Amino acid sequence: xxxxxxxxxxxxxxxxxxxxxxxxxxxxxxxxxxxxxxxxxxxxxxxxxxxxxxxxxxxxxxxxxxxxxxxxxxxxxxxxxxxxxxxxxxxxxxxxxxxxxxxxxxxxxxxxxxxxxxxxxxxxxxxxxxxxxxxxxxxxxxxxxxxxxxxxxxxxxxxxxxxxxxxxxxxxxxxxxxxxxxxxxxxxxxxxxxxxxxxxxxxxxxxxxxxxxxxxxxxxxxxxxxxxxxxxxxxxxx
Amino acid sequence: xxxxxxxxxxxxxxxxxxxxxxxxxxxxxxxxxxxxxxxxxxxxxxxxxxxxxxxxxxxxxxxxxxxxxxxxxxxxxxxxxxxxxxxxxxxxxxxxxxxxxxxxxxxxxxxxxxxxxxxxxxxxxxxxxxxxxxxxxxxxxxxxxxxxxxxxxxxxxxxxxxxxxxxxxxxxxxxxxxxxxxxxxxxxxxxxxxxxxxxxxxxxxxxxxxxxxxxxxxxxxxxxxxxxxxxxxxxxxxxxxxxxxxxxxxxxxxxxxxxxxxxxxxxxxxxxxxxxxxxxxxxxxx
Numbered sequence: 001x002x003x004x005x006x007x008x009x010x011x012x013x014x015x016x017x018x019x020x021x022x023x024x025x026x027x028x029x030x031x032x033x034x035x036x037x038x039x040x041x042x043x044x045x046x047x048x049x050x051x052x053x054x055x056x057x058x059x060x061x062x063x064x065x066x067x068x069x070x071x072x073x074x075x076x077x078x079x080x081x082x083x084x085x086x087x088x089x090x091x092x093x094x095x096x097x098x099x100x101x102x103x104x105x106x107x108x109x110x111x112x113x114x115x116x117x118x119x120x121x122x123x124x125x126x127x128x129x130x131x132x133x134x135x136x137x138x139x140x141x142x143x144x145x146x147x148x149x150x151x152x153x154x155x156x157x158x159x160x161x162x163x164x165x166x167x168x169x170x171x172x173x174x175x176x177x178x179x180x181x182x183x184x185x186x187x188x189x190x191x192x193x194x195x196x197x198x199x200x201x202x203x204x205x206x207x208x209x210x211x212x213x214x215x216x217x218x219x220x221x222x223x224x225x226x227x228x229x230x231x232x233x234x235x236x237x238x
Numbered sequence: 239x240x241x242x243x244x245x246x247x248x249x250x251x252x253x254x255x256x257x258x259x260x261x262x263x264x265x266x267x268x269x270x271x272x273x274x275x276x277x278x279x280x281x282x283x284x285x286x287x288x289x290x291x292x293x294x295x296x297x298x299x300x301x302x303x304x305x306x307x308x309x310x311x312x313x314x315x316x317x318x319x320x321x322x323x324x325x326x327x328x329x330x331x332x333x334x335x336x337x338x339x340x341x342x343x344x345x346x347x348x349x350x351x352x353x354x355x356x357x358x359x360x361x362x363x364x365x366x367x368x369x370x371x372x373x374x375x376x377x378x379x380x381x382x383x384x385x386x387x388x389x390x391x392x393x394x395x396x397x398x399x400x401x402x403x404x405x406x407x408x409x410x411x412x413x414x415x416x417x418x419x420x421x422x423x424x425x426x427x428x429x430x431x432x433x434x435x436x437x438x439x440x441x442x443x444x445x446x447x448x449x450x451x452x453x454x455x456x457x458x459x460x461x462x463x464x465x466x467x468x469x470x471x472x473x474x475x476x477x478x479x480x481x482x483x484x485x486x487x488x489x490x491x492x493x494x495x496x497x498x499x500x501x502x503x504x505x506x507x508x509x510x511x512x513x514x515x516x517x518x519x520x521x522x523x524x
Contacts, residue, residue, distance in 0.1 A: 003330070087441055087461060097441045175430075179438045182400060182427035194429035197290075197319050198402045199326030 003201065011206030021183070026210060029187040032100055032178075033168040036107030040115045040163050043108075045156065048119025049145050052152075053131065063120065069113025074106075078173030081106045085177065098179035103187075106173040111163035118162055122155020123148050153229050161222045165215060188214075284312040284489035287333035290431035291405060292476075293318035295451035295518055297509055304505045305496055312489040320431070322402035328352050328481045335490035336479045337497070340404040344477045353479035354491075357498050360506050360519040364408060364472040367436070367453055368394070368445035368465040376445070376466045383416035385466045390418050395444030399435045400427030404474070409447045412471065436460055449474055451510070451518035476519070498523035 015022050051063055083089050085097040085105075096102045126148050134144050149156060171189035178185035180194055188211045195204035292298065293316065302314050317324075317333060321340045327333040329352050337359065338344060348356045366376060366385055374392035379385035386409075389396050398420070399406040413420050426442065428435045432452040439446035440460040453464070478497055480490035496502045503521035510518035 095441075098438050175434075179434065180429045181438070182429065184426075186429065191429070194401060197323050197431075198429075199320070199323035200402075 004205075007201040007205045010202030011204070011209075014203050015206045015210075022207065022210065024183055025186055025188055025191050025207070026214070028100070028185070029168060029189075029211075030214075032103045032174070032187060033107060033164060036104045036111055036167055037160065037164045039104070039108050040111040041160065044112050044115030044159070044163070045119050045149065046145070048116045048159070049123050049148055051116065052120035052123035053126075053145070053148055063117070066113045066117040066120065070117050072110060072113065073172075074110055074170045075172035075176070077106050077109045078176030081109065081173070081177045097177060098181060098185060100178070100185055102177040103174050103185060106177045107167040107170070110170060110173065111167050114166060115159045115163040118159035119152075119156055122152040122159070125155070126151045154226055157222055157226050157229070161219060164218060168215065168218075169211065279311045281311060281313045282486055282489060284314050284335065284486045284493065285317060285327075285333045286314055286335050286337060286493065287317045287319065287324040287327045288337040289321050289324060289339065289404060290318045290433070291403070291449050291452050292337065292339075294431065294433045294455065295449070295510075296455050297451070297506070297519065300509050301497075301502075301505055305493065305502070308496060308501065309489075309492050312486070312492065314493075320401045320403040321407070325352075328479065331481060331484060334481055334484040334486045335493050336481065337476060338404060338479075339474050339476045340407055341475050341477060343407075344479060348479060352482055354482050355494075356477045356479045357494060357523060359476045359478050359497055359523055360503075360521045361473055361475045362449050362451050362519045363468070364405070364447055364474055365450050365453060365464050366445055366447055366466040367439065367460075367462040369443045370461070370463045372465050374445070379466060381469050382447075382466060382471045383412045386412050386420075387416045387418055389445050390420060390424075393424050395424050395426060395439075395442050396420065397426045397428060397435055397439035397442060397444045397446040399430065399432065401429050401431070403431075405432060405447060405449060408474065412447070415471070436462065454510070454514045454518060475522075 047066075051059060051066065081102060082097060084091050085094065085102050086092055087095070087097070096105075130151065131144055131148065134147050139147065169189060171193055174185075174187055175190045175193065178187070178190065180186050180190040186194075188207050192204045192207050192211070195201070195207070286302075288298070298316050302316065306312060306314060317327065319327070321338045321343065324333070324336055324338050325343060325347055328336050328347065336344075336347075336353070344353075344356050347353050364382070366382065368374070368376070368389075374385075374389045374394045376385035376388045379388055386396070398409060424444075426438070426444065428438050430438075432448055433456060435446055436448055436453065436456055437460070438444075440462045443461075445465060446462075450467075453460075453462075478494045480487065480494050484490045497506075503523055506519050506521040507517055510516065
C-alpha cells in the first residue's frame with residue numbers, strides 16, 4: 001500500500017509543479033478524441049437513422065457490419081491504419097503516420113460503428129405511426145429524420161457517451177498510429193503506458209486519475225443532458 | 239461480525255473454485271510427462287527483467303531455451319521494459335534477476351543493496367541511423383557526439399526515445415559531451431521502445447541512436463540506413479544482477495552463473511551470425 005501512497009504524492013507534486021506538461025497531454029487527448037467523436041457523430045447519426053428507419057436492399061448487411069464493428073479490436077484498427085499510412089503503404093504520400101490526423105482517423109474507425117449501431121437501435125424503437133403521421137402532416141424526409149432523432153434522444157446521447165468513452169480511454173491504436181510523440185501525439189493513455197514502462201508510477205497514477213476525472217465529467221454532462229431531456233418528455237406529455 | 243463472516247465465506251468459496259480450477263489444469267499438464275520414465279522435476283518460475291531493446295533483438299529466443307535446457311527446473315519469464323522500470327522491478331522484488339545496460343545505474347543499484355552483485359555479460363554497440371542521403375553529413379564526423387552536434391546544427395529531425403532507457407541515457411550523455419542541449423521542433427521524443435522509435439524515425443526521415451542488434455533485426459521494415467558507426471563512445475555494456483532476497487534466488491544465481499559461463503557466452507557469440515553475417519553481441523564475461 002505504501003507504493004500507492006508514495007506514487008500518489010510524487011505524482012501530485014509533479015503535476016502541480018508543472019514538471020510534467022500534463023496540460024498539453026490533456027488538451028491533445030480532448031482535441032483528438034473530440035474531433036473523432038464529432039466526425040463520427042456527423043456520419044454515424046444519419047447512418048444510424050437510415051439503418052433504423054428505412055427498409056432497403058443491403059440494410060441487414062450494413063447493420064451486421066456496424067454490429068461487428070462495435071467489437072473491432074482497437075489494436076487491429078491501429079495495425080491497419082498504420083500500414084495504410086506508412087511511407088511504404090498505399091497512402092504513404094500523405095506522410096500522415098505518427099500525426100494527430102492519423103490518430104483521429106483510427107479513432108473514427110473505432111467510434112463510428114458504435115455510434116451508428118446504438119443510434120440505429122434507439123431510432124428503430126420510435127413508433128412507426130408517429131413517422132407516418134408526421135409525413136401525412138406534410139413533413140419532409142429531413143424533418144421526419146429530425147423528429148425521429150429528437151424522439152430517440154436518450155439513445156443518441158448514450159451513443160455519444162459510448163463513442164467518446166471508447167476512444168478517450170483507448171491506448172493500442174493511438175500508440176501505434178500516433179507514436180506518443182512529446183508535445184504532439186502524446187495523449188493521456190499513451191503517457192500512462194510510457195511512465196509505467198519507465199517505472200515512474202507517480203506521474204502514471206496522477207495521469208490515470210486525471211483521465212478518470214475527465215471521463216466522469218463528460219458522463220455527468222451527458223447525464224444532465226439526459227435528465228433535462230427526460231424532464232422535457234414528462235412535461236410534454238402532461 | 240456477520241458481514242465479516244459472509245465475506246470470508248465468499249472469499250473461501252472463490253479460493254476453492256480457483257484451487258479446483260488450477261488442480262484441473264495442472265492435472266491435465268501432469269499427465270503428459272507421466273508417459274516418460276524420468277522423474278518429474280518441480281518447475282519454479284524465474285522472472286528475468288530486461289530491456290525492450292534486448293527483447294527486440296531476438297537474443298532471448300535462443301538464450302532462454304538454451305538456459306532451460308541446462309536448468310529445466312526453472313521456467314523463465316522475460317519481462318521486457320525500459321532499464322528504469324527493470325531496476326524498479328528489482329527494487330520491488332517483482333523480478334528475480336536483471337539483464338540491463340546502464341552500468342552506472344546498475345552499480346548504484348548493487349551499492350544500495352537491491353542486488354547481490356553485478357557481472358559483465360556482453361556488449362554491443364550503438365549506431366546512428368538516418369535517411370540514406372545523410373542530410374546532416376554525419377558520416378564525416380570523428381565521434382558520435384560530433385555527429386549529434388552536426389545534426390543539431392543542420393536542423394534535421396532527430397528522434398529520441400525519451401524513456402529513461404539505457405539507450406536514452408547513452409544519448410543524453412553524448413549530448414552532454416558535446417555541450418548541446420537538444421530541444422526544439424527537430425528533436426522528437428517518443429517515450430517508446432527501440433523498435434517503435436526506429437519506425438518513427440524512418441517515417442519522419444530523421445536520425446536516431448539505436449543499438450545495432452535491434453536495427454539489424456528490423457532493417458527490412460525500415461528506410462533508414464547506418465549513418466555513423468564504430469567509434470569508442472558508442473559501446474554498450476550489459477550486466478547481470480541477481481536481486482537481493484529474490485523470490486527465486488537459486489534461479490537468479492543459476493542464471494548469472496550460466497550466462498557468464500563458457501556455455502552461455504558461446505550462445506551469445508553465435509547469435510545472429512547466420513542471419514546477419516556478424517554477431518549482434520560480443521560476450522565479455524570474466
